[in-house]
Amino acid sequence: MARGFGWLSVIRIGAVQASIGAIVMLATSLLNRLMVVEYGLVAAIPAGLVAWHYAVQLSRPIWGHGSDKGRKRTPWIIGGMAVLALGALMAVNATVMMSTYPIGGGVLAVIAFTLIGAGVGASGTTLLALLASGVARERRAAAAAVTWIMMVFGIVVSAATAGQLLDPFSEQRLALVSGGVIACAFALTVIAVFRLEQHALIEAEEDRAGPAPDFREAIREILHEQAARRFTTFIFVSMLAYSMQDLILEPFAGLVFEMTPGQSTSLAGIQHGGVLAGMIAAGVGGSAFAGRMPVELRAWIVAGCAGSALALLGLAAAAVAGPGWPLEANVFALGFCNGAFAVAAIGAMMGLAGAGERTREGVRMGVWGASQAIAFGMGGLLGALGVDIARRSGGDDATAFQLIFVIEATAFMLAAFLALRATSSSKRTKAKEAAIL
Template sequence: MPAAQPKGLSWFGIIRIGLVQASIGALVMLSTTVLNRLMVVEYALAAAIPAGFVAWHYAVQLTRPLWGQVSDKGRKRTPWVLAGLAVLAGGVLVASQATPMMADGFGAGFALAVIAYTLIGIGVGMGGTSALALLASGVAPQRRAAAAATTWIMMVAGIVASAITVGALLDPYSPERLMEVASGLALVTVAVTALAVFRLEQGHVVFEETRKDEPAPDFRAAIAEIWNEAAARRFTIFIFVSMIAFSMQDLILEPFAGLVFGMTPGESTQLGGQHQGGILLGMIVAGVGGSAFKGKLTSDLRLWIVAGCLASAAGLAGLALAAIAGPGWPLGINVFVLGLGNGVFAVASIGAMMGLAGAGEKTREGVRMGVWGASQAIAFGLGGMFGAMGVDIARRVQAHDGSAFQLIFAIEAALFVLAAILAVRAAGSQAMPTRASQAQDREIFA
């Protein structure tokens, strides 16, 4: 009789991890989009201030490889997931309190916001890395790419749902209403996470091939192995460049809607929900139509990555035109198209990431996911800062809001074209890396 196949996480277990991702996305949405818009428009702060906070929370996420290493060495990953979500929710509540404080006493509010975004960065790094490491090590290799795409689609769905709900509840805006909405969101997301991870790791094996009985290497050795591997190194560089392009509009889209199109906080938050809705559809299209759900190593996945980058560039070119056209431009459709391209690019890249997650000779999934998460965090921080500071400088130099936003959107579109060029060499995926197939995987990335 053939040997019984080891039992990994079921699809129900994968969906439970997706609920964790959705909770993380919902909380981060409030801290990086809603509060950002409030600081710039309602409280008339320079765009560089909220961008600095967001960049700082990404800088804190440079600890992701360390959290991954701790997760690799421990017996359980779910306690780190739950602890991370609790810290993240607490940080969001503190940030919601600090935002209106800066209008009355800037120094005290600023200091409190720094503490808040530190907690947010720790929470995302701890909870997010541990959840992705659990997904990479607890899911059967042949379904890793599909599992990753599914959980990320659920994360975007959580962002969309929370953006629409928060946008509806936040109008008419007041600091008291902001705290009520933030408190409700924090309570719901922590409760959902606690239910999702309850006994999640019981009754399934860990897929770590021949490394399962070996001790995890020390942190420096793990980082050195990853960087010396051509496939992982080039993928890290691609993630870095593409995520800078992805994130430059992140902190200026809602202020753009308020300053150029005169939208209220609730309306601009719902516009962000349209962008996330486009991302959601793009992920589904790429996941079903491309190879991200099939777990195959083909050039098809590379084509989806390139197509997503170019579609994103086209959407940003449209926003550059909208910045001059102003009210009357179909902004909602434009933002949805941008999101569609972002989603195609993102889910194809996730498929590639999961294909390489278990490909190390000694390093385990936690550290490898942590390294890519840290690269993404650096890129998001820099991209957000470049976008916001670029708008501030351009507004002063050009003395015209529309022209300033047009310049930044055009630069971002060019960066997506560069990311597409890099993807020609740096994209590829194998959802089931084995010792025999790792050489083939490295050849494609080389």
């Protein structure tokens, strides 16, 4: 049996995560801003496209189960990234087309975001399954935190670079910058996964009897686990809260604070920089990396959710205060708290991924990925629709954004409560869950 992944292999997986994040940033952040502000489309259009790409990701468990059956994950990763890259290029062209050819551009955009969703689902689910099955149990939480930190770092670098290169904005500049980001991300993925899978440690096979179960049996086993069910609920609510501001933050900066496309894209980079700092802080704190008792993970998750709620209330105040508000610091604080709860949740997720009696890592990561996808799709769409409805009914941009930020803060407080419930355990299962988390 292979010895398993060392830290260099974990960093290579993190490079793929960074590549996925860099391309998705273009579609869900930059193009969203351009559609709403530069091209004057209602926010529901990009929100609907992003929601559709998340709906496509509901097939994540199927992709994960397929890679479990075949135990060949590298083709899924490279193939998924190729589809993602193609979809992102088509999305850029569709955005430009919609200003002059609404129907043709809209059809192309739907196809593009379908490819983006399929590419993210196939490559992302398989990559996480490879990480979970290739790293020894006691190092899974640490490995997950490292890869997510690298993913956020990739988003920060790509957002900051794109923000600097896009000003002054032009469609030709948009094509060059986005094409460069996509090409670099795909090339990095191919290099990073070259001969990587042969070092995987498939130690879970020793602990499970027989081959991987069929898809329905695998889903049934996961749904019967109390810890898995509760964690799935927490993932859904917390990601719903997180994603409600994802599609409206840059339009908020443009409409209320009068920022340029480059400035608002750089603001997204500041937010992701805060996420990166929060992840590092949680890692250095020891809970995610040490893999200790659930109470430590619970403290980081709850504190991160509560802090996110406070930061969102700050954005609600910013909507009224206007340009005088320290927006960059507020957005950084939101990202920091998001990162703190995310890295602890990721540590728990990676521990639970290998806890099935017969189910493999691919299908389990697929289930949680699907829950996250549903939440992100619904959250982004609800946030954008809420802003549109509030703007039309009240006629005031600031008040519309303020309402959504308050609702999102409330959702984060609910997520904090669910985190307490999800990470608590009965006397009968406490010893087992402590070992997992």
